[in-house]
Structure formats: C-alpha cells, structure tokens
Amino acid sequence: MTNQKKNIDLKRQNKDLINLNPIQTGGKLTDNAKKALIEFGDGYAVCDFCNGVLDEIQKPDIKTFVHQTLPEFLNCDIVQITNGAREGVFIVMHSLAKPNDIVLIDQNAHYSCFIAAQRCKLNIVEVKNNKCPIDAIDVENYIFLIEKYKPKLILLTYPDGTYGNLPDAKKLGKIAQKYRVPYLLNCAYAIGRMPVKMKEIGADFVIGSGHKSMAATGPIGVLGINEKYSSIVLEKSKKYPNKIIECLGCTARGTSIITLMASFDEVKKRVENWEMEVKKAQWFAKELEKLGFVLIGQKPHKHDLMFFKTDILYEISKKHKKKGYFLYYELKKRGIVGIKPGHTKSFKLSSYGISKEKLNIILDAFRDIIKQNL
Ligand SMILES: *Cc1c(COP(=O)(O)O)cnc(C)c1O
Numbered sequence: 195m196t197n198q199k200k201n202i203d204l205k206r207q208n209k210d211l212i213n214l215n216p217i218q219t220g221g222k223l224t225d226n227a228k229k230a231l232i233e234f235g236d237g238y239a240v241c242d243f244c245n246g247v248l249d250e251i252q253k254p255d256i257k258t259f260v261h262q263t264l265p266e267f268l269n270c271d272i273v274q275i276t277n278g279a280r281e282g283v284f285i286v287m288h289s290l291a292k293p294n295d296i297v298l299i300d301q302n303a304h305y306s307c308f309i310a311a312q313r314c315k316l317n318i319v320e321v322k323n324n325k326c327p328i329d330a331i332d333v334e335n336y337i338f339l340i341e342k343y344k345p346k347l348i349l350l351t352y353p354d355g356t357y358g359n360l361p362d363a364k365k366l367g368k369i370a371q372k373y374r375v376p377y378l379l380n381c382a383y384a385i386g387r388m389p390v391k392m393k394e395i396g397a398d399f400v401i402g403s404g405h406k407s408m409a410a411t412g413p414i415g416v417l418g419i420n421e422k423y424s425s426i427v428l429e430k431s432k433k434y435p436n437k438i439i440e441c442l443g444c445t446a447r448g449t450s451i452i453t454l455m456a457s458f459d460e461v462k463k464r465v466e467n468w469e470m471e472v473k474k475a476q477w478f479a480k481e482l483e484k485l486g487f488v489l490i491g492q493k494p495h496k497h498d499l500m501f502f503k504t505d506i507l508y509e510i511s512k513k514h515k516k517k518g519y520f521l522y523y524e525l526k527k528r529g530i531v532g533i534k535p536g537h538t539k540s541f542k543l544s545s546y547g548i549s550k551e552k553l554n555i556i557l558d559a560f561r562d563i564i565k566q567n568l
Pocket of ligand 1: 277278303351352381382402403404405406415
C-alpha cells in the first residue's frame with residue numbers, strides 16, 4: 195500500500211438531472227452568471243476598485259445595481275446586500291431589539307429565524323393558526339398578540355418553506371401600520387420568483403435569498419428597508435465611519451454579488467411570468483393528485499413549492515427491499531432527483547422553471563414506479 199493521497203473527487207453527482215428540490219429550482223445560474231463566475235472567481239476580485247464600501251464600487255457597477263436597480267425592483271427606499279436571507283433577519287432583529295424584547299414569528303417560519311432571535315437573546319412568541327394548521331396563516335392572529343406583548347418586531351414568512359402558503363401580507367401591513375410596529379416580510383421563496391413590492395405590501399423590511407430564488411451562486415441576500423429604520427439598522431462604526439456595524443463592515447465580496455448582478459435581467463423577466471409558473475404548478479399538482487397524491491396547504495395553491503401526502507408510495511415502501519429509499523433510487527434511475535432520500539409518506543417539491551415537457555417526464559416516472567411496484 196502506498197501513502198499517496200488521492201485527489202478529492204469534486205465531480206458533482208446529480209448536476210444534469212431534473213431536480214425538484216425547492217431550494218434549488220430558483221437558484222440555477224443563468225449562462226450570463228456562469229461567465230461572470232469565472233471572470234470574477236479569484237478571491238476579492240470584485241475589490242479591484244473598492245474604496246471601502248462594497249455598494250459604492252462602480253467597476254463593475256455594483257453601486258447602480260444596489261442603490262437604483264434593486265430598490266426599484268423591490269419598491270423600497272434602501273437595499274442592503276447581506277450574506278443570505280438569515281443574515282438579513284438577524285441584522286434587523288439585532289438592531290431593533292434588545293435582549294429579552296419580544297418578537298412575533300409565524301409558526302411556519304424558517305428555522306433560521308428562530309435561531310436568529312435566539313442569537314439576539316429575544317423572546318419569541320409564535321403566531322399560530324387556530325383553525326387549520328396547514329392553511330396559510332390568518333394574519334388577524336397577530337392583532338391580539340401585538341396588543342398583549344407589544345413586540346419590537348413582527349415577522350411573517352411569504353411563502354413558508356414547507357407548504358408554500360402565501361398569507362395575506364398586505365393585510366398584515368395595515369395591521370403593522372396601525373400599531374406602529376416594525377414589520378419584516380421574509381420572501382426567501384418569493385423575491386426573484388414572483389413580484390414583491392414592499393411599499394404596496396406595507397412592510398418595513400423585505401428579505402430575499404440570491405441563491406434560493408435569484409439565480410445567484412450565493413450565499414447572498416437582499417434586504418429592503420423602509421428609510422424610517424435605516425439609521426438604526428445601518429448604523430456606522432465611530433472608528434470606521436463608512437463601515438456598517440451590523441454587516442461587520444462588508445458582506446458579499448465575491449462571486450455571489452457578481453452572479454446576482456449577471457442574472458438580474460433574466461430574473462426580472464421571469465418574475466413577469468409568475469402567473470404562468472403558478473398555472474403550471476397547479477396543473478402539475480392536479481396531475482399528481484390523479485395518481486393518489488394529496489396536495490397539502492393552501493387551495494387553490496398559488497406557489498411552485500408544493501407539499502404532497504403520498505400514502506400510495508408509503509404502502510410500496512413497506513414491502514420494497516429498499517424500504518423508504520426505494521423512491522429515491524427509482525426516480526434517480528429515471529433521471530430525476532430532489533426528493534429527499536428516505537421520504538415516501540410525504541414530501542415537498544417545486545416545479546419552478548421546469549418545462550412542461552420535463553414535468554411530463556416526471557409524471558410518467560411516478561406512474562411507472564407505482565405500476566411496477568404496487
Ligand atoms: C431558505 C430560507 C431561508 C434561508 O435562506 P438563506 O439565504 O440560505 O439564509 C430563510 N427563510 C426562508 C423562509 C427560507 O425559505
């Protein structure tokens with residue numbers, strides 16, 4: 195035996211297969227972004243012409259992108275680039291609230307929002323759905339809790355990452371304005387897929403995720419801010435007067451911002467096709483329901499992220515020699531990935547950006563798998 199080490203195998207296994215994983219369907223790079231990725235791949239390559247502030251760089255023109263293009267796109271006063279959606283949530287919580295203050299968070303919020311609040315040592319009050327736990331959250335449930343707890347911030351997820359439910363964010367905007375409580379709308383699964391206009395909604399903060407929904411490598415996020423709160427959230431250091439404290443002075447200093455910019459024109463266009471994406475998702479869900487799957491959550495469904503209960507696949511798994519993993523192997527054989535290995539009782543998937551032709555391949559695959567194994 196020799197001691198010679200093998201090179202680490204960095205070939206990506208599932209790269210060219212059809213991928214249904216909701217966290218990946220909106221983050222596929224455009225061709226333009228792939229080129230930019232190579233061009234700016236060297237460490238700190240975006241900093242060639244930096245005078246100390248990332249979003250003041252004009253070569254490439256990050257300045258216009260951050261201070262003009264994105265605020266127009268999000269219909270907000272100010273945009274701050276972050277290292278991801280969760281970092282945006284943390285920045286807002288950390289700057290607006292002190293330890294032991296209360297924040298309201300909807301029960302279907304992403305785990306990272308609960309962790310962000312914990313890192314800030316805040317007390318979390320969860321906003322629950324009293325009627326149907328899997329339907330979109332009834333935002334009227336915030337009213338009583340706002341009156342009772344006087345929170346420093348309220349957070350709503352739009353849509354949530356489990357069921358893809360879209361709650362009435364605009365109605366919560368009215369409630370937040372009435373009670374004068376800062377309102378953060380987490381749009382990690384919305385910005386870059388569907389139109390989100392902060393001022394129309396009446397939110398004070400909107401958050402997007404570049405790698406989840408804006409065709410960027412990431413990690414990167416966009417944070418839209420109502421200028422009323424900008425001096426608090428974006429406070430600068432006394433010692434280094436151009437560095438934002440909550441951002442530790444700088445954020446996405448690399449290919450993440452470059453690919454976000456390179457994809458933006460296409461992202462802006464695809465957002466205009468949102469109605470078509472919703473129709474496609476609804477059609478796909480209907481076809482899957484014909485196989486015995488049950489769509490869970492808001493109906494009619496208004497987002498490409500969908501959660502299905504799939505008893506028929508669970509029944510098969512009980513008898514199959516690969517047990518719960520049979521579905522993963524059967525799909526992979528047919529060139530399809532993205533449903534979590536081991537899941538058969540229920541799972542989520544996304545049809546975003548997948549052509550009808552490919553969705554038909556997926557439907558055929560499910561039909562075939564059921565027929566062969568039942
Ligand atoms: C995916 C997701 C996040 C995390 O996004 P990052 O940009 O990776 O931090 C946060 N919130 C919601 C609602 C999400 O779906």
